[in-house]
Amino acid sequence: MKKDTIKWFAILHVIILIFSVNSICSKFASQNQFLSPKWILFYGIVICILGFYAIAWQQVLKHLPLITTYANKAATTIWGLIWGFVVFGEQITLQKVIGAIVVIIGVYLVVSGDEEVNGKASKEEVSSNE
Secondary structure, three states: OOOHHHHHHHHHHHHHHHHHHHHHHHHHHOOOOOOOHHHHHHHHHHHHHHHHHHHHHHHHHHHOOHHHHHHHHHHHHHHHHHHHHHEEEEEOOHHHHHHHHHHHHHHHHHHHHHHHHHHHHHHHHHHHOO
16 A cells, blocks of 8 residues: 555545544534524534535545545444443443444455455556557
């Protein structure tokens, strides 16, 4: 993996982490009365994060394949589990851990399968151009 790819992969996961904060703000907003100052504050944060995310996602797509970026978006499931425990005191059950492991394995299989297919396609293109 090239240094540039690793850099953009790290940036992608920072963006996913920031995006996952939306669930926290949404939950806090839902605990307040509609259009109250706190509700407006939390949903304002949600809108700002979504705006940042939309722009940042487009930048990442310029440097990483769509399948890789989209598959890694599933990491928000893991962040949701962590945020639920840390911020809201929710239980981390065996079922939730198994679900997170399934997500991680799924992301790995999708990304590694794409790299394998793209690697074969690249080799075929090189040999046909010679």
